[in-house]
Amino acid sequence: MYIYIYIYIYMYVVSPLASESPKPNPKFDNEIGKEKTMEQLANHRISRISAHLQPPNLQMEESGSLGRVNCRAKGAAPGFKVAILGAAGGIGQPLALLMKMNPLVSVLHLYDVVNTPGVTSDISHMDTGAVVRGFLGQAQLEDALIGMDLVIIPAGVPRKPGMTRDDLFKINAGIVKTLCEGIAKSCPNAIVNLISNPVNSTVPIAAEVFKKAGTFDPKRLFGVTMLDVVRANTFVAEVLGLDPRDIDVPVVGGHAGVTILPLLSQVKPPCSFTAQEIDYLTDRIQNGGTEVVEAKAGSGSATLSMAYAAVKFADACLRGLRGDSGIVQCAFVASQVTELPFFASKVRLGRTGAEEIYPLGPLNEYERVGLEKAKKELAASIEKGVSFIRK
Numbered sequence: 436m437y438i439y440i441y442i443y444i445y446m447y448v449v450s451p452l453a454s455e456s457p458k459p460n461p462k463f464d465n466e467i468g469k470e471k472t473m474e475q476l477a478n479h480r481i482s483r484i485s486a487h488l489q490p491p492n493l494q495m496e497e498s499g500s501l502g503r504v505n506c507r508a509k510g511a512a513p514g515f516k517v518a519i520l521g522a523a524g525g526i527g528q529p530l531a532l533l534m535k536m537n538p539l540v541s542v543l544h545l546y547d548v549v550n551t552p553g554v555t556s557d558i559s560h561m562d563t564g565a566v567v568r569g570f571l572g573q574a575q576l577e578d579a580l581i582g583m584d585l586v587i588i589p590a591g592v593p594r595k596p597g598m599t600r601d602d603l604f605k606i607n608a609g610i611v612k613t614l615c616e617g618i619a620k621s622c623p624n625a626i627v628n629l630i631s632n633p634v635n636s637t638v639p640i641a642a643e644v645f646k647k648a649g650t651f652d653p654k655r656l657f658g659v660t661m662l663d664v665v666r667a668n669t670f671v672a673e674v675l676g677l678d679p680r681d682i683d684v685p686v687v688g689g690h691a692g693v694t695i696l697p698l699l700s701q702v703k704p705p706c707s708f709t710a711q712e713i714d715y716l717t718d719r720i721q722n723g724g725t726e727v728v729e730a731k732a733g734s735g736s737a738t739l740s741m742a743y744a745a746v747k748f749a750d751a752c753l754r755g756l757r758g759d760s761g762i763v764q765c766a767f768v769a770s771q772v773t774e775l776p777f778f779a780s781k782v783r784l785g786r787t788g789a790e791e792i793y794p795l796g797p798l799n800e801y802e803r804v805g806l807e808k809a810k811k812e813l814a815a816s817i818e819k820g821v822s823f824i825r826k
């Protein structure tokens with residue numbers, strides 16, 4: 436008798452209660468501030484394990500059997516979701532390596548039109564927190580982008596000796612257009628770090644694509660000019676006999692030849708240069724890219740120092756998104772600092788992207804002349820990018 440009552444109570448009272456949806460757990464999702472249920476956390480753990488067990492170019496199940504072995508894994512630490520488009524290239528590979536090492540990154544998506552399975556498999560063996568997933572070809576672009584907080588774009592062809600960055604426009608403009616259309620569709624709120632050259636034109640192209648899609652937020656689109664700052668800090672430190680890590684050179688304008696304008700009068704710590712030093716430094720900073728292109732003698736342009744610079748800038752964006760204060764870097768952004776619609780200058784990065792764009796500050800005569808030259812070339816490059824989409 437009692438046994439029948441016990442079975443009845445178990446079947447109709449205890450069991451249904453046990454299978455009710457779990458209560459929200461106070462642990463946070465990767466998207467900061469978003470709560471996850473226990474069930475979501477369990478699935479998340481499984482998908483983290485799956486990411487390491489499955490061939491990287493295959494779509495992963497979000498739940499279910501782990502396949503080969505019974506792994507136990509801790510849940511992911513909170514962090515940001517980052518996609519690299521052009522991840523198998525000369526910049527893309529070391530950039531992927533360095534982003535996998537960044538503790539602010541919880542999910543790293545590697546997208547390219549070639550070779551992502553190998554790069555993803557390789558990078559995914561690194562024992563750092565970020566889960567790595569690979570995406571190959573345009574059919575997988577949407578999946579690569581969904582839910583991303585930050586998208587870094589080094590996709591496109593590099594220069595060979597004798598070429599200008601503008602010579603890359605023909606091929607890279609179309610690549611950037613396609614990728615930005617994907618961003619507008621799949622992660623319209625992501626921060627975009629655009630590396631592909633010519634940056635002075637590709638950023639206006641991206642802005643026009645986003646405007647067309649109704650998703651343009653000028654605070655979230657950045658042309659990456661960090662390599663100019665990295666070079667300027669290095670070359671100035673060499674001249675002064677100081678540690679480059681202690682030097683801060685603002686570099687404004689754009690990212691090509693005379694549009695790269697180092698403000699040597701505003702170097703920190705304050706210092707002075709001879710006229711000869713100013714000529715040498717300005718020329719070397721403006722032509723740093725060409726120096727590398729010529730040294731590589733046809734096999735490409737800067738990749739390793741660029742990956743370093745890209746990660747330095749991406750990390751600043753992520754720290755801004757996290758809410759850290761006082762994050763200031765130079766970047767090529769939609770701007771009212773000059774009469775041009777885009778201009779590189781110091782930007783304060785925060786939760787919403789570029790929260791403040793600083794004016795240029797006092798310039799000396801040498802820099803004022805340089806600024807006029809820079810603006811003339813920049814105006815033409817910006818117009819070229821805009822009319823590529825509006826035509």
Ligand SMILES: NC(=O)c1ccc[n+]([C@@H]2O[C@H](COP(=O)([O-])OP(=O)(O)OC[C@H]3O[C@@H](n4cnc5c(N)ncnc54)[C@H](O)[C@@H]3O)[C@@H](O)[C@H]2O)c1
Pocket residue numbers: 520521522523524525526527546547548549589590591592593594603607610613614629630631632633634659660661662663690735736737738741
């Ligand atoms: N902003 C800067 O300071 C800076 C510095 C260095 C290089 N760059 C530029 O970065 C770009 C890449 O340079 P790199 O040396 O890595 O070149 P790379 O040729 O080594 O790599 C480019 C990668 O982009 C991929 N790609 C091509 N079309 C694509 C598409 N439609 N979608 C996704 N991926 C695509 C290629 O398959 C390749 O893996 C060049 O345009 C270069 O001029 C900019």
Ligand SMILES: O=C(O)C[C@H](O)C(=O)O
Pocket residue numbers: 593594600632662723724725727728736737
């Ligand atoms: O110079 C190039 O073509 C690549 C890049 O823009 C650089 O500055 O190194």
